[in-house]
Amino acid sequence: GKARVALPGGCDLGVRPIDQHLKGLRALGAEVEVENGLICAEVKHGRLRGASIYLDVVTVGATINIMLAAVMARGRTVIENAAREPHVVDVANFLNSMGADIRGAGTSVIRIYGVDRLQGGSYSIIPDQIEAGTYLAAVTATGGEILIKNVIPKHLLSITAKLEEMGAEIEERGDAVLLRSSGRLKSVNLKTMPYPGFPTDMQPQLTVCLSVADGTSIVTETVSDSRYKFVGELTRMGADIQVDGKTAVVKGVERLSGAKVKACDLRAGAAMVIAGLSAKGRTRIDGIHHIERGYEDMCGKLRDIGADIALVENTTPEENTEKAMA
Secondary structure (H helix, E strand, C coil): CEEEEECCCCCCCCCCCCHHHHHHHHHCCCEEEEECCEEEEECCCCCCECCEEECCCCCHHHHHHHHHHHCCCECEEEEECCCCCHHHHHHHHHHHHCCCEEECECECEEEEECCCCCCCCCCCCCCCHHHHHHHHHHHHHHCEEEEEECCCHHHHHHHHHHHHHHCCEEEEECCEEEEEECCCCECCCEEECCCCCECHHHHHHHHHHHHCCECEEEEECCCCCCCCCHHHHHHCCCCEEEEECCEEEEECCCCCECCEEECCCHHHHHHHHHHHHHCECCCEEECCHHHHCCCCCHHHHHHHCCCCCCEEECCCHHHCCCEEEC
16 A cells, blocks of 8 residues: 655654655565655555564664564564663554554564454553643642552653752652652753663653752763753743753752743643743743643642642734643
């Protein structure tokens, strides 16, 4: 068959190449070209065929895409240097529940034995560790207590370890996590890595925590090329952060001040919400469509634990027609 799709979008985090996706599909026997902003793929001889594929970089998206393509390919497919994130494992478990034969998900080598057909079924996806981590970071920054239910604590370990290092108290309760935070946070060094390392999707939120911590912290971003766009917005609120390439030097201040800021992308938007909650005075965040892509009813959930936050409609032509948070 044939397929034509537009090039992927998503948050502007710098260069986000799809070369590993195309490499995998071509290895499986697809003819793939990029023409006029469209990805055009075709399989001319019935079905894809199994192959050994080494990913040049660890990539969640390419790992999942190749798994999906290989499930009904002829023979065995081996993905080496595969991503190990929990959602890679979850996709494999989902496909296996439908009749696929995928082994090794969660390790760096995944083997897929092609089957002739898949069947329908019912499946419950795992909780979102980044959403849970965002709320944990929010309470760490503002002080207080939060109990987050329906999580898998193991998936949160790299996040909770850093929050504990900052001074938060964390207690696992089966499928729930209790966090308490009081007093001035401590400075720590932070480096993003592929799973099981610290996730790049939590770096902006913890950078906000560090912006009000006691001392100087070093944040190193090794996964995304352009994760520091939110720093300019944070400095408008009084943060003292200097960025040099992939490294940010964060000098903690006593407290941030409310300001009118914008969400540059999904996780940066979540970081600005945390900054606004911990700041003195009123903060207005524009561009919240980014936040709404990844957080369901964030305002409602934060209000439930005592936050003073609301969605507001922009009222002047200069403010566009989008909603904002305040």
